[in-house]
Amino acid sequence: MSVVDESLVGRILDSRPPEPRYLLPILQEIQAAFRHLPREALLAVAGRLKVPAARVFSVAGFYKALSFTPKGERLLTVCQGTACHLRGAGALVESLEKRLGLRMGQTSGDGRLGLESVNCLGACALAPVVTVDGDVHGHLTPEKAQELV
Ligand code: FES
Structure with a gap:
């Protein structure tokens, strides 16, 4: 149906x-x-x-912005570009995946939250960067990233 x-x-x-x-x-x-x-x-x-x-x-x-499967109502996007990678994006990914119980590219079972990665958000000076519904959050630590959830 x-x-x-x-x-x-x-x-x-x-x-x-x-x-x-x-x-x-x-x-x-x-x-x-x-x-x-x-x-x-x-x-x-x-x-x-x-x-x-x-x-x-x-x-x-x-296009990565387009998806065949529903994205979360709220979307956390972790930049894994070079600048962010060098400044600890891997630790952010690990921290967020553990906190949310999701892997990169997944959406929560209730459809409310999605977690994805991109290669560069164009805010390298703020690395490492995560966006929440398009709002940029920079200079993150794993602890600060968890506060975004
Ligand atoms: S590499 Fe992350 S914003 Fe450019």
Whole structure:
């Protein structure tokens, strides 16, 4: 049974001209609306834009900000880029995984919290960095990182 709000998908599709160049913005809007890209929505996008479903799924799988599985309502993102790695990102990962009972890339069973990593958040001077729903927290220690939860 589908849990996709087809009218919401329809409104997102109607908000842009049905042209292939709008594929990525549409996928971003669907991701924001559903916290992931439901299969039914991707097929609707392919039909509306008249592009092969394989292309839609390929683009959806390419970008880390897009996901085939639901992301947490609250998302902790640990930077594991070079600057953060050198300044202790590994200890932050270990600490957060232990505290949350999640591994990187996982979402809690109730869907409320997700933990993921990125390669650089562009805030290297603040390394090591974690974002919570996009808000940047820098110069973290494992103890300070746990206070973010
Ligand atoms: S490496 Fe972490 S913000 Fe750049």
